[in-house]
Amino acid sequence: MEEKQNFTVSVYTENNVGILNRLSAIFLKRHINIESMTVSKSEIEDVHRFTFVVIVTKTLIRKVVGQLEKQIEVIRAFYHTEDEIIYHETALFKISSKHLYDETIQNKMKFRRAHIISITENYFVIEASGLKEDIDNMYEKLKPYGLLQFVRSGRIAITRPKMAISELLLEIN
Amino acid sequence: MKETLTIKSQIKDNETTERISGSEAVIKCLLAEDVDILYGYPGGAIMPVYDELYKYQDKIHHVLARHEQGATHAAQGFARISGRVGVCIATSGPGATNLITGIADAQIDSTPMVCITGQVGSHLLGSDAFQETDIIGISTPVTKWNYQITKASEIPEIMAKAFYIAKSGRPGPVLVDITKDAQFEEFDFTYKKCTKVRSYKAVPETDSSMVKKAAELINAAKKPMIVWGQGVILGGAEKELKAVIEKAGIPSAWTILGASAIPTAHPLNIGMVGMHGNYAPNKLTNECDVLIAIGMRFDDRVTGNLETYAKQAKVIHFEIDPAEIDKNVKTDVAVLGDSKESLTQLLPLLNKNKHSEWHQEFKDLYAIEYDEVIKNDLHPTKEGLTMGEVLKEINKQTDGEAAIVTDVGQHQMIACRYAEFKNTRSNITSGGLGTMGFGLPAAIGAKMATPEREVISISGDGGYQMTIQELGTIFQQKAAVKVVVLNNDFLGMVRQWQQLFFDKRYASTEMINPNFVAIAEGYYIKARKVTKREELADAVKEMIESKEAYFLEVCVEKEDNVFPMIPTGACVSDIRLK
Numbered sequence: 215m216e217e218k219q220n221f222t223v224s225v226y227t228e229n230n231v232g233i234l235n236r237l238s239a240i241f242l243k244r245h246i247n248i249e250s251m252t253v254s255k256s257e258i259e260d261v262h263r264f265t266f267v268v269i270v271t272k273t274l275i276r277k278v279v280g281q282l283e284k285q286i287e288v289i290r291a292f293y294h295t296e297d298e299i300i301y302h303e304t305a306l307f308k309i310s311s312k313h314l315y316d317e318t319i320q321n322k323m324k325f326r327r328a329h330i331i332s333i334t335e336n337y338f339v340i341e342a343s344g345l346k347e348d349i350d351n352m353y354e355k356l357k358p359y360g361l362l363q364f365v366r367s368g369r370i371a372i373t374r375p376k377m378a379i380s381e382l383l384l385e386i387n
Numbered sequence: 388m389k390e391t392l393t394i395k396s397q398i399k400d401n402e403t404t405e406r407i408s409g410s411e412a413v414i415k416c417l418l419a420e421d422v423d424i425l426y427g428y429p430g431g432a433i434m435p436v437y438d439e440l441y442k443y444q445d446k447i448h449h450v451l452a453r454h455e456q457g458a459t460h461a462a463q464g465f466a467r468i469s470g471r472v473g474v475c476i477a478t479s480g481p482g483a484t485n486l487i488t489g490i491a492d493a494q495i496d497s498t499p500m501v502c503i504t505g506q507v508g509s510h511l512l513g514s515d516a517f518q519e520t521d522i523i524g525i526s527t528p529v530t531k532w533n534y535q536i537t538k539a540s541e542i543p544e545i546m547a548k549a550f551y552i553a554k555s556g557r558p559g560p561v562l563v564d565i566t567k568d569a570q571f572e573e574f575d576f577t578y579k580k581c582t583k584v585r586s587y588k589a590v591p592e593t594d595s596s597m598v599k600k601a602a603e604l605i606n607a608a609k610k611p612m613i614v615w616g617q618g619v620i621l622g623g624a625e626k627e628l629k630a631v632i633e634k635a636g637i638p639s640a641w642t643i644l645g646a647s648a649i650p651t652a653h654p655l656n657i658g659m660v661g662m663h664g665n666y667a668p669n670k671l672t673n674e675c676d677v678l679i680a681i682g683m684r685f686d687d688r689v690t691g692n693l694e695t696y697a698k699q700a701k702v703i704h705f706e707i708d709p710a711e712i713d714k715n716v717k718t719d720v721a722v723l724g725d726s727k728e729s730l731t732q733l734l735p736l737l738n739k740n741k742h743s744e745w746h747q748e749f750k751d752l753y754a755i756e757y758d759e760v761i762k763n764d765l766h767p768t769k770e771g772l773t774m775g776e777v778l779k780e781i782n783k784q785t786d787g788e789a790a791i792v793t794d795v796g797q798h799q800m801i802a803c804r805y806a807e808f809k810n811t812r813s814n815i816t817s818g819g820l821g822t823m824g825f826g827l828p829a830a831i832g833a834k835m836a837t838p839e840r841e842v843i844s845i846s847g848d849g850g851y852q853m854t855i856q857e858l859g860t861i862f863q864q865k866a867a868v869k870v871v872v873l874n875n876d877f878l879g880m881v882r883q884w885q886q887l888f889f890d891k892r893y894a895s896t897e898m899i900n901p902n903f904v905a906i907a908e909g910y911y912i913k914a915r916k917v918t919k920r921e922e923l924a925d926a927v928k929e930m931i932e933s934k935e936a937y938f939l940e941v942c943v944e945k946e947d948n949v950f951p952m953i954p955t956g957a958c959v960s961d962i963r964l965k
Contacts, residue, residue, distance in 0.1 A: 228586050231535070232523055239528040280710035286532040286552055289586040383585065 216271040220249075221293045222301065222371045223279060225264040226256060226379050228287040237264060237288075240281050246270055250303075252368035258380055261289060267369050290382060294373050301371035304343040306331075307356050308363035314338050322355050337362055404577040409539030410435035410570040413503065414443045416546035419578045422474050424465065424835060426450045426458035430478025431518060433505030435570035450835065450864055453856035455482050457828040459489020460854065463498050464832030467815045468790055468840070470623070472499045472554050473832065479505045480518030483564070484525065488822055490560045491529040495819030496644060497621060499558035501549050509537040509566040522564050531559030539572035543579070551581035556589030557708045558621060591709060593724030593732055600720045601679075601703045602736035608677035608701075610745045611637045612668070614660050614689070617644035617818075618682015618707060622726035625649065625811045628681065631730050636741040638749050640668035642683045644818040647808035651787070657749045661689040662953050663800040666760075666962060667752035669953060672697050673960040674748070681705040682726045685715040686819065695958040705729050759964040760950050765805065771944030772920055774798055774873045778805040780927045781843060781871075789841040790815060792833055794826030794850035797879035800949045802845050824853030827870060831860055834868045841869070841931065848874040848900050858910040861936045869930050870907070870938045875945045876900055883948045907938035914938040 227233050234253065241248055249267040256263035268275070275293045282291040313319055314333065323329065328342035342352045349366055407415070413436050417425065427449060429437045440449050452458035455477045462473030473493075477486055483504040493500045507516040523535050532552045534545050542565070549561040605611055619628050625648045632639045632649070638657045641648065649656050658665030660672065672678065678700040683689070690696040693715060704711075704718040705726060712721045722729050764775030778801060781789065787809040793799040793816040808814060815833055817825035830844030851872050861868055882896040907914035913933060917926045917940065930937045951962045 232527065232533075235524060235527050243528060277710070277714055280712075280714070284708065284710045286584060286587045 216273055218269050218271050220296050221268055221270060221275045222296075222299050222369060223264075223266040223268065223275070223282070223291065223293050224371070224373065224377065225266070225282055225291045226258075226289040226377075227262050227264065228289070229260055229262045230287055233262070233285075233287055234264070236285050237266075237282060240278060240285075241266070241268065244274070244278060246274075246278070250368035252370050254370070256379070258383060261379070261383070265369055265371055290377070290379055292373065292377050294371070294375070298375055299371040299373050301345070301369050302343055303346055303349055303367050303369050304341065305349045305352065305364065305366035307340040307342070307352070307361055308337050309340065309356065309359050310362060311335060311337055313359045316359070319356070319359065322352070328352060404575045406573055407576045408435065408439075408570065409542050409565065409572050409574065410439045412539060412542045412574070412576045413546065413565070413570070414439045414447065415576060416543055416578060417474065418443075418446060419580070420472070420546070420550045422447060422472070424448045424450065425474040425476055426452055426461040426465075426832065427476035428452055428455050428458060428478070428482060430482045430505065432479035432507055432567050433476060433482070433503075433570075435567065436476065436503070436505065436565075449476075450831075450860065452828065453859045454854065455485035456488050456824065457854050457857040457860065459486050459493070459500070459502065460822075460825050460828035461832035461835075461857075461860070462500050463489060463493050463825075464792060464815055464829030465836040466493075466498050466500055466832075467829070468812050468833040468842075469836040470812070471836070472501055472550055474501050474503070476503045477505070478518065479507055479522070480520045482518075483522040484520055486562075487525060487529065490526055490562065492817055492820040492822045492825065493560040494529045494531065496817065497558050497617060498560065499554040500560040501553050502560060502562045504562065504564045505570070506535065506564045506566045508568045510568070512537075512566070522562065526562045529560070530562050533562040533564070535564040535566070536569050537566050539569045539574040542569070543576060544581075547579060547581035548584060552584065552587065556587075590707060590725045591723040593722065593729045595732060597720060597722045598729060598732045599736060601705075601722050602733055604677050604701050604703060604720060605635055605637070605679065606738045609742075610675045611635070611677040611679060611742065612671060612675035613637050613639035613679045613681060614642065614668070614672075614683055615639060615645045615648060615681040616642040616683025618705070618726045619645060619648045620811055622682060622707070624682075624727035624730050627727055627730035627734065629653070630734055631737065634734060634739055635737045636739075636746070637679070638668075638742070638746050640665070642686070642689055642818070643803055643816060645683060646803055646806075646814035648811050650809050651807040652809075655746070658753075659803060660959075661686075662691075663804065663949050663951065665753070665804070666756035666951050666964065667749040669951070669959045669962045670752055671748060673699065673958070675700050677701045677703065679703045679705070680716075681730070682707070684711045687715070690715060691953045691957050691959045695960075756951065756964065764801070769944070771947075772917070772923065772941060773947060774801040774943050775805050776920070777871065777873060777923065777927075777941050777943070778802055780923055782807040784924075784927050784931045785841055785843070789813070789843050790833055790837070792816070792826050792830035792842060792844045794846035795821045795823045796847045796850060797875075797883065797947075797949050798845055798847045798873040800880075823850035826850060827854050828857045828860070830868045830870070831857060831864070831866050834866045835864065838867075843869045843871060845871045845873065847879055848872055848876060848898055848903075849878040855906065858907060858912060862910040862912060866936060867934060868936050869933070870912075870936065871930075872903060872938075872940045873943050874900065874903070874940055875943050875947070877945060879947075880949070882946070886946070886948070888954070903940045904938070912936045912938050914940070916940040916942070918942045
């Protein structure tokens with residue numbers, strides 16, 4: 215049985231209404247759960263970039279990426295394994311102000327890429343970024359203080375191999 | 388006089404502009420794309436476009452279907468027989484949702500179609516307005532492309548793109564949803580045909596090194612076998628395929644949608660593959676040393692169990708759609724590109740060959756199939772009529788010149804197995820989606836696209852009643868479609884499965900049928916019912932000789948089964964003859 219693993223799928227698309235629906239439909243029809251998703255502009259003017267994380271086999275991701283790429287408004291789609299990318303996630307933790315001067319919190323933050331981005335009378339907000347495991351770790355450590363709110367972003371990733379989108383567009387245009 | 392009434396000649400470039408409404412622009416776009424017929428059903432949100440259709444009725448003929456699903460299948464039949472883009476039009480809400488079955492069918496069977504739907508005014512979008520439905524969301528998974536227009540100025544570019552996308556590369560359905568305010572809005576119209584979309588590569592280039600590799604494998608093969616699909620017809624590569632087959636002497640089989648690309652009587656045509664295909668090509672799929680797939684997609688109804696499918700063979704796949712490569716069957720050589728181009732490049736690289744012994748193996752297995760199945764289907768000795776003998780009679784009396792349009796079920800398999808085709812684009816059927824109700828409306832579209840051809844719709848008593856209302860369209864349009872219903876008073880294919888796999892528990896498959904002749908006559912269509920063998924030839928003759936539409940009901944044996952058969956998930960070589 216072929217093993218499932220994390221794949222980061224980067225999809226470069228036109229910037230039009232409804233593309234997300236079209237892309238998510240491809241995952242849906244194969245019953246694949248999307249672990250994380252981020253949409254942003256890309257390095258190319260007018261071109262958007264979707265970053266999906268899914269846990270599937272290599273055989274399956276190849277087929278899925280083929281079907282993603284087949285969509286009319288998709289310029290190119292790529293898939294990468296964990297060691298082919300540099301990736302990051304961001305999280306925000308909202309905590310009651312009574313813990314603000316708690317040394318244990320201060321210590322925990324020192325060793326992570328985390329800092330306080332807002333302080334009010336009632337609460338303060340910590341922003342942390344890093345790998346998924348880093349955020350998970352931080353979450354476990356801050357949980358005992360009582361999280362008023364917690365949110366994390368989808369993965370953003372830069373690939374080590376080249377994705378020749380600009381050249382491709384140049385050729386087409 | 389309004390400027391909109393000063394009709395200029397069909398605009399084909401961006402030389403001229405004129406100030407017109409969005410709805411008139413829709414018609415002008417259709418004219419610029421050489422559309423002279425479309426199928427549809429009016430309603431509130433599309434009324435401005437219908438108003439323009441009224442004004443332009445001398446240039447563009449609107450066919451009023453009796454249900455929007457019928458309109459889509461008619462547009463599909465039109466496209467499948469002619470190679471042109473089928474167009475249908477409907478209103479918002481239920482009008483739009485009723486298109487979905489036909490759109491899904493066109494998507495899976497790669498049929499070029501443009502569907503235009505009306506939508507509530509843009510200020511009402513998302514408010515659950517009367518007859519509002521999110522047709523873009525609903526149609527996304529079953530369209531090649533779709534787009535919602537909210538401003539009249541978008542109409543020319545989007546319509547041009549819609550036609551280009553629908554017909555280029557691997558064809559498919561496109562849906563354009565137009566809000567009512569965009570239909571009313573006036574703007575400066577100018578039309579330019581679309582020739583490229585930057586994010587879409589319609590046809591991948593054929594890599595000559597891959598063609599060379601393919602040729603080397605074919606030249607070295609001792610037992611090569613071709614399976615071609617609809618890609619050959621869509622690419623207009625029938626002649627090229629025939630030349631390849633004849634030069635290399637390769638026994639060649641077809642998928643259901645590939646039927647008629649090469650004449651049935653061609654000596655190297657070894658029949659249909661798949662669940663109810665012929666015995667020899669299924670059996671020998673697992674004996675060949677090189678399997679050459681051309682414009683087909685290894686559907687599960689063709690391959691049976693993938694784990695045991697052609698494992699001994701090197702597989703060459705000629706295919707236009709990169710997403711199909713290795714999707715189901717791992718290939719050794721993939722030749723991307725248009726079938727006509729690829730086969731043209733392949734031909735000079737092939738050695739002349741005969742493979743007589745290998746070909747003989749197919750003939751030997753055919754003889755077994757003939758004795759066990761075909762003889763009884765075509766020359767029955769029992770009292771009840773068989774579906775096969777009806778097809779045999781139609782073959783005889785049309786000399787294989789007719790286009791056969793089928794519905795879905797036992798009659799479909801029998802028709803595809805026994806119809807003797809002489810011309811390409813003569814088999815129109817719902818292959819991938821298996822849409823019951825497809826046949827009758829598709830035949831209407833096919834007949835209207837090619838009035839000079841004999842178009843025969845063959846349905847079962849089940850599927851026929853799913854779109855029976857389209858008899859009204861036949862009557863109103865005076866479309867001379869010949870309608871045959873092979874009536875066994877059962878949903879025959881499901882009943883067959885119940886018999887074979889569910890211990891004859893016939894759950895909801897028996898049909899208590901109406902008087903079909905009376906219904907046809909109610910629509911003023913000539914009709915006849917045949918219950919005895921001795922009446923068959925005369926009835927078919929009367930049908931073929933009729934210059935108008937004709938309905939023929941043939942009451943066939945109730946519990947006949949279609950064989951050969953590969954049970955679902957079984958190995959192709961385990962095909963059963965009984």
